[in-house]
Each structure stands twice: as C-alpha cells, then as structure tokens.
Amino acid sequence: MKSDTVRTPVEDRAISLNELAYLRFRQALITLQYKPGDYLNMAQVMADLEVGRTPVNQAVHRLAAEGLLQILPRKGVMVAPLSLDDAFELIEVRLVNELLCIRLAAARITTGQIAQLREVNARLAQASQQRDPLAMMQCDNQFHHLLAGIAANRRLMDILNIIHAQAQRFWATTLSDAGHMEEVIVEHNAIITALEEGNLSAAEQATQHHILSFKHALLTSSGR
Template identity: 30%
Template sequence: MSKYPDQQYQLNNHLPVNQQIYQQLRREIVECMIMPGTALSEKEISARFAVSRQPVRETFIKLAENGLVQILPQRGTFVKKISIKRVNDGRFIRDAIERSIVLKAVELVTPAQMLLLEHNLKRQTLAVQNNLLSEFLAFDDQFHQLLADIADCPLAWETIENIKATMDRVRYMSLSKVSPPSCLLQQHHDIYSAICEGDAVAAERAIGEHLNEIIYTVSSIGEENSEWFEI
C-alpha cells in the first residue's frame, strides 16, 4: 500500500509546478493523509507528479520553512510531529495581526466587501451542512483573507499563511470533536456582525475569541493522538 493518498496527480498550467506540488503536499500533511513521521522520497514524489526532482526539492524546502517537514542531510526528509510550542507561537503572532486587521476592516469596509463576506459565510454554511471539512477549511481561510484585503493589507495574510501550517494540522484534527465547524461558523458570523455594525470593540473581541479556540483544543487533541506530537 502506498504511503501517499494516490499515485498520480494532474498538474495544470495555472500555477508554477513547485507551487502546485507544495499546495497538494501541504494539504495532505495538514489533513493527516500523510502521517507524522512519514519519510518523503524525492524519487517517488517526482514520479507521482511526473516532474523532475528540482521542483520537489523546492517544495521540501518550503515545507521545512513552514514547520511541516524536517530535512536531515544524508538521511532524508520526514513529516514532522506537531510542535505544541510552534502552535502556540503561531497563535500568538496571528492574534496580534488579526486584531489589527479587524480594527482596520471596521474603518474601511465597503458595502460590496460586506457582500463578499456574506457570500463566503453562505458557502461555509453549505460546507458545514454537508460535512465537507476540507471545503470548510478553505472557505475559513478565504474569510480571513478577505478581512486582510478589506484592511488593505494583503501582506498580513501572506504572513499569516507562512506561520499557520502547524496550527492548521491541529485545527483539522479538532473539527470532528473539539471545535466543530458549526462553532467556528458562528464565531465567523460574530466577526461579520461586529464589522457590519461598525463596532470595533466587538470585532476585536470576536476575533480574539475565535483565535483562542485553538488553546482549548490543542491539549485535548494532543492527549488523544500523543504519538503525533513532539514531547
């Protein structure tokens, strides 16, 4: 049996090859389709994506920078176990950034942008109703990216994306039990309502409560899946 979800992946012409490989492997690691501790083979992944080894090496380097894999010279590349310290550090940084984002969003949001947020929440709702966890996480990310766009600071979202990979692993693992999507969806509605009402205090409080959710989930998830976490 293959240690990867499938043997082949069809690349497209819309993004550079290394970005497509990175996005696919990142998703598979975050969603635990590729398990912590798994050795990643340049040769096998090159064959799976039908590419040379160079874009695969570039992908491994980016995954390592985001804390998802460890590259050991002369030994190979391995999916890292989840670091609770890195999860907590990422949450701390993200909390500081996103509080500033929502405060700015309250000032700058336009009616058209409110409609984009509303449309996103409807798509989140459909994903929740149909128990589509991957789709819900994608719309969740899109919601937070829209907030950064409204605040006119897309670099803020780029920064968040670079630090949240380890957080995403815990977030995905918690969706079925500890932090169900319906709870997260309600928190998104609270953020949306506060921005709609122009209430900066409520918006900052709502985003803080939303991002603090991971503090309550990481210990429970760690106890249930101790073999996937660093000691």
C-alpha cells in the first residue's frame, strides 16, 4: 500500500486519535488497500494512517475482534484471508439479520429517511458512472448504515456494522463488473420503493434478492 494518508468520510467531526486510527485502518482493510493474507509492517501502517503506535495497536485489537485482522503469535498481524466458504457463511448471517433490520425499518421509517436513502443511492449511481471504487464502497456502506439506523436497534446495528465490513471486502472483488453495479443500484431502489409504499413483503423480498445477488456476483467473479 502506498503511503498516502487513508481518509474517511467521518473526519469532519471531532474524534479521538484511537477512533481515527480505527476508522482509517478499517477503511483501508475494507477497500482492500491492505491485501487479504498479507502480513503488515506496523511501522508502515502508522505512516499510512498518520497516527502513533498506541492508537494503531488498539485499532488492531478491535479489528481482530471484528474478523478483519488476525494476530498470530511470533508471526505478527495478518490481514484476514478471503474464502468463498467464509463468504457463504456471511451471506447466511446477513439474510437473518438484514431481514430483521428491514422489518424494523419498515415500521419506523419517515419520509425524510426515504429521501436520504434515495440521495445516497443517487450518489452511488454517480460513483459507478465515474468508476470510482472507493466512492462506490462508501456510498454502499452509507446506504446500509442508514437502514440499520432507521431500524433503531443498537445491538442489531453493532452486529450489522461488523457484518457489512466483512461483506464489503468480498464485494470489493466484484466492483470491476459494471453490470453488477447497475444491479446493486436497482436492488437498492426496489428496497426504498417498498419501504416508501409500506409494503413489508416486497421490502423483505427485495432485501433477500439483494443479498442473494451478492452471492451470485461472488460466484461469477470466482469462476464457479
């Protein structure tokens, strides 16, 4: 990874150095700026993130707990590898938790939140047209983060935050497929429309289709 500072969309608010290190490190992992299976040079990581040893060390332990890093005794810190088996397990977990999220969101969503979701999806479409992978990933993450917030269950939001971080590392491997990106945007719009119409069944079906479409994209990109 080159030594350009990793920036995150949240740096316009006051946050601690520990949180800053965590957010920058997490984004670098999610966007595959640090490659799965690679051992990390922690001095280089500190230079990349422009933060000191203590914040980076704390971030390492948080990210290991989230399954993005592995701490190996006498070997160092390794970026968690990616495997299709892991992806399929993740998809099973997503189906359960995201269907719960959409049920809660359907009961609580407001007109203003519908507008927010549409605005984020429009920015995702623009990023896709510009072939900007980082912007695409940020917009997709914001879309799902907004849905989790609308569901208004903090424990579920914590679970989804970890699941989405892991899922986005797999999704990053499919971003070169423009056709898949078009499908993602259409799928997001179907979820938004169902929520706007108060159609829970359609919202659940659209959510399930969106997750299974992710599985299909992974299988396609892997040649299976």
